[in-house]
Each structure stands twice: as C-alpha cells, then as structure tokens.
Amino acid sequence: MDNNKNFVLNIGRQLGSGGHAIGTILAKEFGIKFYDKEVLDLAAQESGFSKYFFERDDEHRGFVKSLFNSIIPFTSSGDPYGNQLSSESLFKFQSDAIKKAAERESCVFVGRCADYVLRDHPRCVNIFISANMEDRVARLMQNLQIDAQEAEKRALEGDDKRASYYNYYSALTWGEASTYHICINSSVLGLEGTADFLKSFIMKKLDL
Amino acid sequence: MSGKASSTAELGTRPVGKLLMAYAIPAVIAMTASSLYNMIDSIFIGQGVGAMAISGLAITFPLMNLSAAFGSMVGVGAATLMSVKLGQKDYQTAQNILGNVVVLNLILGIVFGVIALVFLDPILYFFGASETTIPYARDYMEIILLGNVVTHSYLGLNALLRSAGHPQMSMYATILTVVINTILDPLFIYQFQMGIKGAAYATVLAQIIALVWQFVVFSNKKEALHLKRGIYRLKKKIVFDTIAIGLSPFLMNTCACMVVILINRGLAEHGGDLAIGAYGIVNRVLFLFIMIVIGINQGMQPIAGYNYGAGHIDRVFRVLRYTIYSATVVTTLGFLIGECIPELCARAFTSDEQLIEMAAHGMRIIVIFYPIIGFQIATTNFFQSIGHAGKSIFLSLTRQLLFLIPALIIFPRFWQLDGIWMAMPASDLVACIVTAVMLVIQNKKMKQRHLASNGQQ
Numbered sequence: 001m002d003n004n005k006n007f008v009l010n011i012g013r014q015l016g017s018g019g020h021a022i023g024t025i026l027a028k029e030f031g032i033k034f035y036d037k038e039v040l041d042l043a044a045q046e047s048g049f050s051k052y053f054f055e056r057d058d059e060h061r062g063f064v065k066s067l068f069n070s071i072i073p074f075t076s077s078g079d080p081y082g083n084q085l086s087s088e089s090l091f092k093f094q095s096d097a098i099k100k101a102a103e104r105e106s107c108v109f110v111g112r113c114a115d116y117v118l119r120d121h122p123r124c125v126n127i128f129i130s131a132n133m134e135d136r137v138a139r140l141m142q143n144l145q146i147d148a149q150e151a152e153k154r155a156l157e158g159d160d161k162r163a164s165y166y167n168y169y170s171a172l173t174w175g176e177a178s179t180y181h182i183c184i185n186s187s188v189l190g191l192e193g194t195a196d197f198l199k200s201f202i203m204k205k206l207d208l
Numbered sequence: 209m210s211g212k213a214s215s216t217a218e219l220g221t222r223p224v225g226k227l228l229m230a231y232a233i234p235a236v237i238a239m240t241a242s243s244l245y246n247m248i249d250s251i252f253i254g255q256g257v258g259a260m261a262i263s264g265l266a267i268t269f270p271l272m273n274l275s276a277a278f279g280s281m282v283g284v285g286a287a288t289l290m291s292v293k294l295g296q297k298d299y300q301t302a303q304n305i306l307g308n309v310v311v312l313n314l315i316l317g318i319v320f321g322v323i324a325l326v327f328l329d330p331i332l333y334f335f336g337a338s339e340t341t342i343p344y345a346r347d348y349m350e351i352i353l354l355g356n357v358v359t360h361s362y363l364g365l366n367a368l369l370r371s372a373g374h375p376q377m378s379m380y381a382t383i384l385t386v387v388i389n390t391i392l393d394p395l396f397i398y399q400f401q402m403g404i405k406g407a408a409y410a411t412v413l414a415q416i417i418a419l420v421w422q423f424v425v426f427s428n429k430k431e432a433l434h435l436k437r438g439i440y441r442l443k444k445k446i447v448f449d450t451i452a453i454g455l456s457p458f459l460m461n462t463c464a465c466m467v468v469i470l471i472n473r474g475l476a477e478h479g480g481d482l483a484i485g486a487y488g489i490v491n492r493v494l495f496l497f498i499m500i501v502i503g504i505n506q507g508m509q510p511i512a513g514y515n516y517g518a519g520h521i522d523r524v525f526r527v528l529r530y531t532i533y534s535a536t537v538v539t540t541l542g543f544l545i546g547e548c549i550p551e552l553c554a555r556a557f558t559s560d561e562q563l564i565e566m567a568a569h570g571m572r573i574i575v576i577f578y579p580i581i582g583f584q585i586a587t588t589n590f591f592q593s594i595g596h597a598g599k600s601i602f603l604s605l606t607r608q609l610l611f612l613i614p615a616l617i618i619f620p621r622f623w624q625l626d627g628i629w630m631a632m633p634a635s636d637l638v639a640c641i642v643t644a645v646m647l648v649i650q651n652k653k654m655k656q657r658h659l660a661s662n663g664q665q
Contacts, residue, residue, distance in 0.1 A: 048518045091292070119298075
C-alpha cells in the first residue's frame with residue numbers, strides 16, 4: 001500500500017438503510033470502483049473456489065456454525081486455516097482480495113469488514129449508515145417485494161447477523177460510533193443529501 | 209504469502225496419495241505421542257502399584273477429561289480467534305488474546321481444581337468408585353488437581369503455539385511431556401516407592417517443565433507475539449468470543465466424559481471394581497488405533513476442503529477413498545490384535561490373571577466391528593472438511609452418544625456385564641449404517657450439483 005494516491009471508502013450499514021445506494025452515488029461522484037456483493041467474485045478468484053461458498057457464508061455466521069463451531073475436538077487440529085473451506089479461511093481469502101483491490105485502485109467497499117481489513121490503509125474513510133426503522137422497512141418492502149411485518153423482521157435479523165459477523169472477525173464493535181470516522185442517519189437528509197454531505201466530509205478528510 | 213499460495217495450489221495438483229501422506233504423517237505422530245502418554249502412565253501404575261490401582265486410575269479418567277474439557281474450551285476458542293486475528297496481521301489484538309488466555313486459564317484452573325478437590329470423594333463415588341478403589345483414585349487425583357492450573361495453562365498455550373505459526377514447537381512440547389513422564393514414572397514409582405502418587409507427580413512435573421519452556425518461547429521479544437505488560441486485563445469481547453467458540457468442543461468433551469461415567473458405573477454394578485480396571489486397559493490400547501485414524505483424518509481435511517471448494521470433485525472422492533482405506537487398515541489391525549492377542553496386551557498393564565482375563569474378554573467383544581469403524585470416523589470428518597459441521601457433529605454423536613446411551617441402559621438387563629461390552633460394538637454398527645446412508649445421499653447431491661455447474665459453464 002505504498003501507492004499514496006489511492007483512497008478507500010468503507011461503508012458499514014444497517015440492512016435497508018440505503019448504504020448500497022449511497023455507496024453507488026459516492027463511487028460515481030469520485031469516479032472510483034464500487035464493491036458490494038462484487039467482493040465475492042474477487043474472493044472466488046483469489047481462492048480458486050466456487051463463488052457458491054462465499055455466498056453461503058456472506059456476512060453472517062450460520063446458526064450451526066456459530067453454535068457448533070467448525071472445530072470439533074480431536075477431529076480437527078484447531079487451526080481453521082487447516083481446512084480451507086472453514087468460514088475463517090473463506091474470510092481470509094475474501095479479505096486478501098479486498099486488500100489487493102484497494103492496492104490496485106481507489107474504491108468503495110460496502111460491508112464485509114472492509115474498514116477493519118483495511119485499517120492500516122493510509123487514506124481511508126470509514127462510514128456507518130443507519131436509518132429510521134420506518135424508512136428501512138419501506139425500502140426493504142420495495143426492494144424485496146415483501147410485506148411490512150416481514151420487512152421489519154428481516155431488518156432486525158439483518159442487524160443481528162451483521163453485528164455477529166463483524167464483531168467476530170474484527171476487533172471492533174459493529175455500529176458503535178468509535179469504530180467509524182463518521183456515523184450518519186440517512187433518514188435525515190435522504191439518500192442524495194446524505195451522499196452529498198458525506199462527499200464534503202470525505203474531501204476534507206482526504207484533502208481532495 | 210507466496211509460500212501459502214504455492215502450498216494451496218499444490219492441494220489442487222499434486223497426486224492425492226502423496227498429499228495425504230505429507231499431511232497425515234505429522235498429525236499421526238502427534239496423535240500417537242499423546243495416546244502413548246496415557247498408555248505409559250497406566251502401564252507403570254498397573255505393573256508398579258497393582259490391579260486395584262488400575263481400577264482407581266480408570267475411575268479418574270472422566271474427571272481428568274472434564275478438566276481437559278475446560279482447558280480445551282479456552283484453548284480451542286482462543287486459538288481460533290487468534291488465527292483469525294493473525295490472518296489479518298492484527299498483532300495487537302492477538303497479543304491481548306494471549307494475555308487473556310493466560311489469565312483465563314489461571315482462573316479456570318484454580319476454580320475447577322478447588323471445587324473438584326472439595327467434593328473429590330462424592331465425585332469419585334458417583335463416578336463408580338468403591339471403598340477398595342477410592343484410596344488410589346483419591347491419592348492420584350489430589351495431586352493432579354493441585355496441578356490443575358498447570359494442566360490448563362499448558363494445554364491453552366500449546367493450542368496458541370499451534371495457531372501462532374509454531375505447530376512444530378507445540379508438537380515438541382507434547383513430546384517433551386511424554387519423554388519426561390516416561391523417565392519420571394519408574395523413578396517415582398519404583399525408586400522412591402511413591403505408588404500411584406508417584407505417577408501423578410510425574411505427570412504434573414512433566415507439564416510444569418513443558419509450561420516453563422512455553423513461557424520461554426512466548427517471552428521472546430523478537431516474536432510478533434510475546435508476553436508483555438498490559439495484555440492481561442480481561443476484555444469482555446475476547447472472553448465472550450473465546451467461550452462461544454470453545455463451547456461446542458467443551459460440550460462434546462463433556463458428553464464423552466458422561467458416557468465414560470455411565471460405562472464405569474455399569475461395569476462396577478455388573479462386574480465389580482476389576483471390570484472398571486479391565487475397561488481402563490482396553491480403552492488405553494484401543495485409543496491408540498482411534499487416535500492414529502484421527503491423525504490420518506486431520507491430513508485429509510485440507511485436501512478434501514480445498515478440492516471441494518475448487519470443484520475438483522473427483523479428487524475430493526479420491527482423497528476420501530484413500531483415507532477410508534488407510535483408516536480401515538489401522539482399525540482392522542486393532543481388530544486383529546484385539547481378537548488374537550488381547551491377553552498379551554493386557555499383560556503389559558498387569559500381572560493379575562483375573563484382570564487379564566476380564567480385559568481380554570472385553571476387548572474381544574468391543575473390537576468386533578472395528579474393521580468398519582475406520583470408515584465411520586473418516587466419513588464423519590469428511591463432512592466437516594467440506595463445511596458441513598452440523599452433519600459431522602451429528603455423526604460423531606451417533607457413535608459416541610445417541611445409540612450408545614440407550615444400549616448401555618438396555619443391554620445389561622439381558623446380558624449383565626457382557627451387555628455393557630456389547631453396547632459399544634452395537635453402537636458402532638448402527639452409527640456405521642447411518643453414516644453410510646448419509647454419505648450416499650451426499651454423494652448424489654454433490655454429483656448433481658457438479659453436473660449442474662458444469663452445464664452452466
């Protein structure tokens with residue numbers, strides 16, 4: 001990471017907060033690469049594994065896996081990288097892919113602990129986007145074609161999943177102010193307004 | 209980094225048989241060392257102290273396993289956490305994990321040791337002890353429990369050594385304890401006439417020496433990971449994550465220990481104190497074969513996992529096949545030894561004719577289905593290698609718990625002592641059938657998915 005011109009924007013977000021959309025706007029504004037689910041393709045390439053395995057483990061730790069971790073007494077050596085298909089090993093491939101992408105060019109990463117993975121990057125802005133529950137529910141209803149009750153359930157589950165994923169792999173706490181450079185509620189200014197506000201914050205932080 | 213990349217590529221290209229050899233042999237050595245450790249202890253106690261001492265010792269197995277279960281909860285949990293953080297080159301958090309493990313083991317080791325010491329007699333009676341065997345069990349356990357902090361710290365640091373990129377050092381530490389124990393056992397038992405207590409002192413002393421060596425390794429300031437001030441304060445997140453990850457190995461170990469208690473109590477009821485000793489002998493001998501199989505399985509894991517991920521299904525099944533073949537050879541050897549020369553095996557532990565006869569009789573029954581058990585263990589592991597931890601745990605429980613417990617309760621009603629011996633092979637057989645069915649289903653699914661994904665391309 002000696003190329004000092006590159007910068008990265010890492011966006012953590014609540015499910016349905018519009019983080020993906022805001023990330024897309026910012027990527028367009030700055031003219032840089034945008035990675036959300038696209039990270040999984042990078043990870044598949046990095047490992048030589050099928051993308052299926054990364055999708056299966058994407059941003060959550062399965063119930064069985066979190067309860068009964070992949071380490072079983074006696075049968076495994078206690079080294080998660082010994083088995084390359086363990087969640088821990090897949091995460092390592094994914095974060096190596098993120099690091100390589102960040103080294104190549106400036107980019108926006110949404111989710112996948114990118115802020116933690118790239119914590120030593122000299123020029124990064126770590127952002128967390130939340131939103132009021134009504135707005136999140138409305139957005140999820142529209143995006144996923146589900147009813148309000150289901151949307152609220154998904155939103156709450158999403159928070160739990162992302163928090164347990166993030167808190168397990170990083171040394172930080174998901175959604176806590178001190179983890180990020182800026183935390184913002186997208187309901188206040190709307191998607192465009194939030195992106196605009198973040199843009200000026202980013203430019204000041206990075207001296208652009 | 210490039211080293212890791214080349215070894216990863218190797219998993220997808222080198223001949224499967226050669227890969228399996230390269231990965232399995234170190235694991236087999238480590239597994240053999242740790243089971244020899246237990247065997248040697250039992251041999252010296254049986255030969256040097258007497259038949260009842262073997263029974264007394266066998267009663268303490270579950271209690272020692274329970275202590276090891278707590279130790280491995282912290283060890284496995286912290287090692288996993290450590291691997292994740294080292295994978296991200298987050299040395300600061302890794303240091304904190306190291307410090308927290310030292311403190312956690314200190315606390316857990318003392319608390320477990322004190323509680324078990326206070327209630328030692330009731331615990332041992334519950335585990336199947338009698339008036340005759342309890343003096344031996346008590347003498348042995350008192351010393352082991354006083355050294356409990358050492359045991360926990362030693363196990364925990366060994367797990368961390370492995371995940372901190374020094375697997376060979378962790379193996380040396382294991383071998384060191386075996387060697388020291390083997391030297392001290394005869395010295396204490398025969399030379400100093402310390403009886404069963406001598407064996408306990410030898411065990412604890414060996415672990416103290418290994419622990420000191422581990423501290424020396426971890427004090428090296430040149431290492432990215434070393435002990436220093438400011439890392440010992442317990443952090444809620446580290447403690448919570450460690451225990452959350454370590455919980456499943458802990459529960460599995462605890463279940464295994466409950467089953468041994470059930471077996472020992474059954475043996476005491478239907479066969480008396482000697483039967484427990486007989487099972488202790490059989491267990492020690494057969495454990496060696498099982499551990500070798502587990503070593504081979506550890507070698508299979510990275511190969512099966514990588515090739516499954518990379519979509520080389522033919523290589524996945526080839527490594528599974530080779531693993532099953534070699535596991536079957538090992539367990540069949542166990543079967544032949546158990547059927548043909550069980551008296552000779554038992555004679556290594558004791559000179560008491562009645563105990564020898566009982567152990568030989570038990571061994572002959574227990575190993576009946578050993579030729580197919582290699583397949584069961586290998587397949588259980590295989591599911592884990594391809595990321596199906598749930599199925600793997602289920603299969604592992606079928607053999608050691610789900611079918612064994614009912615059999616242990618029902619069989620003795622019809623066949624008394626033989627019923628308990630028979631419960632074990634019966635459970636092996638049923639577990640093998642369940643495993644075979646699950647493997648066939650999985651095989652079909654994988655081939656279908658493989659065909660489907662080929663069609664897409």
